[in-house]
Amino acid sequence: MGDRVFTIGILGASHIAPLAVIRPARRRGVRLGAVASRRAGAAAAYAEIQHIERAYGTYEELLADSSIDLVYNSLPPSEHARWSIASLRAGKHVLCEKPFAMNATEAREMQAAARESGRRVIEAFHDRYHPLSHQIDAIVNSGRLGEIVEIRADFSVDMPFAETSIRHDPKLGGGALMDLGCYPVHWVRTLVGEEPRVTFAEAALNPLGADSSIAARLEFPSGIAAQVSCTFNGGQPSSTMDVIGTRGDMHIKNLVFPSQGHSISVTRDGLTWMSTVGGRETFDHQLDAVVNGIASGEPLLTEDDDPIHNMEVVDAIYAAAGLDRTWV
Template sequence: MLRIGILGAAGIAPSAIIRPARRRTDVVIAAVASRRASAASAYAQEHGIERSYGDYRALLADPEIDLVYVALPPSEHAEWSIAALEAGKDVLCEKPFAMNAAQAGRMRRAAAETGRRLIEAFHDRYHPLSLELDVIVASGRLGEVVSLRGEFSGSNPFDPTSIRHIPTLGGGSLMDLGCYPLHWVRALTGEEPLVTSAVATLNPLGADMSMDAALAFPSGVTARISSSMIAGTALNTSFDIIGTEGSVHVDNMVFPSRGHSIREVRGGIERWLTVRGNETYDHQLDAVVRGLASGEPLLTEGDDSLGNMAAIDAIYVAAGIDRLIG
């Protein structure tokens, strides 16, 4: 039985970890911690969690916790992931992994020094849809990949009290949304990009409400990624792969279980398909359980997490935004 403790009485946790755990017989959410004991207690009662703590370190000291799910604001990911690793726990840390690559490097070193696992929660990477795209490209039926285009946008009107709009807490469209298409293009190429340009629009606090970035990979593949939280923006989580012999367009890369499509075009002939799968978070939890048991490296840990944060840093620099905090 894998016993999980949640750091942060977070709104994302029910869909990301609590409900997926309930759909299994080998995982249990054993505890939750918040900075306020009353909030932790209320959250535990609402979600049927056995124990609650009004202090993060109290949860980390719980000898029955095997894995800590870090659901805190990005500004706290490094501190508490490292603390959990040093307490002898494996860690599943929400995306974005950290505030910058320097923090990500410290987190990775802590995992190496403690011998514990540190996994980033890019849940979509574990869905069969993402794995099918790997197969399509590897098969060569699109020819050589030439360019990629990824977008994750959706309306999130400016709110000065929301962590998604406060840059010092890890807010901004690139951190919150754009990290996904950045991860798609890096995963598909298996390479780290050079950021050739980036343009952003900022809110009054200095967080990016939109970001558009152009990338170039060592193999010659070019990519463009974009994100937007501007009020009224339609939800779009699409991915395009253009090859010398064909192309693929995917609708709904992030939550494919809610409905998605793959449109493949080769020789002027269209082929439409979908990929059977459960919710992305179920696939992620299954991969984590199996990875912890087998010791096999997972798709979203180690070099992958550090690489995504380094690319995010480079995009901000190219956009003229100083965001290398801590």
Template sequence: MIRIGILGAAGIAPQALIHPVRRRSDMEVIAIAARSLESAAEYARVHGIPRAYDGYDALLAADDIDLVYVALPPSEHIRWSIAALETGKDVLCEKPISMDAAQARSAAAVATRTGRHLIEAFHDHYHPLTAAVKEVIDSGALGKIVSIAASFTADNPYSPTSIRHVPELGGGALMDLGCYPVHWLRELGGAEPIVMGATYTPNELGADITIDAQLRFDTGPHADATGSLHASMAPGVSFRAPVFVTGERGTLSVDNLVLPHLGHSVRTVIDGVTRTWTVAGRETYDHELDAVVRALETGEPADTEGDDYVATMEVIDAIYAAANVKRTVSGAAA
């Protein structure tokens, strides 16, 4: 039995962890920590968690917790992930793993030194849909890949108190939403893309409310292909997470790569023949927990560990630099 403690009374935790864990017999959530005991106790009561802790250090001091789920603002991800690793615990950390690539590299080094797992929670990667799309692209069925376009948009009304809009806490469209298209481009392109340019629209606090980037693949199986990224949390935008791949023989489109269990379709048009299909699977979070358990049991790294999250943050850094976004990295690792 893998015993889990949650850092942060976060709204994402029931969907991403608590409910999926309850569908399993090899994991259980036994503790929650928040900045106040009152908040932790109320969260524990609502979600049926046995123990509540006043502060994150108190939970990390418990010797019967195997895995820590970090559900804090991105500015706090590395600080508390490293703290958990240092106490001998494995970590599943919400995306994005850190505020920049330097932080990601520091955390990866600690994970290596302690011999523990630090897994970034790109749950969508573990759904069979991602592998199926990549298989079509890599099979050559589309011919030589010309371009890959990925985007993620979701209406997120501005509030100066929302962590999604405060740049010092890791807010902004690229960090909150665009990290997914960055991951898709890296994975489907089969190599690390080069950022050619980027533009953004700031909110009142300077965080990117909309951001666009142009990329190119210089290496890998689809060298010379271009990439494009769009992320927006502007008022009125629809929830959409599509990917569109163009090859010399045809196209492939996916209308919901981020949460395929809520409904999706894949459409290919190859040599003039159209095919529309879906890929069976459970909730993305169930597949992610399969990977977490496998990593903890075998000692082998999960796909979204180490080099993977460092590379994702390197692309995010490059997009922000190309767009001339002013960034403040707080909560840096000591």
């Protein structure tokens, strides 16, 4: 890119984009080149409110814009594979919202397109780039907890059923596991550094057939057991993880949005140590990592095989719970 300012284009006039890329881009001096919506009026209004340079009434127009370096795909999960692949083939790098795809097959197709195009497609697990995530890894790797025996991870929010909501429509990629549970799956996978098999799962469904809550048991090759759970019926938002070892335990609160307040609690030999980790908003750390990684060529934590493996576990949880996903 030489000395040219890094430029982002946004697919979808979404509610998440201001938090995920627009405000972080402004704080970093990254250019917001364009936004596209299938409704031209919506794109124009969004661009005016968010002070984005150009608005397009089709996604194809944005992909044809030669000034765009990175496409942020904030479309519904059902559109992630199609438009991420189109973006890659148009010569753009892609930061794709989670869940990465509708299933692991689509995830593999997306990564194949990245390899063929020589561009990068990165899953937007923003929490993974925050210092809290690195500190959790460091505590486990230090041996303070001994050998890890079990991990329990949960992400719960209060999101009452609404028939018109993307998050509750399974055909658009809705459901608690796709929207929330992909995080706990990612936490346990990356912490252990292995790929698990699903031994049990059960779900409660909404009237459209999407899971409103789901829980699963996982087993890793090393023998570590994990429980992951999520629900749309959880009251106050809560994202927690417990790591149980042979010498001590660790409890973490608010893994998803640590800048809003979080804690690490380590208990060993009857004593408990409480700590926090300094950092900015997770999305600022993510954008820094993505821009720097693209510029340097350094690999990132949420690209290549990582999104594929996460979707493989999501697929396996749905299969174990007996959910019909024939539309996927």
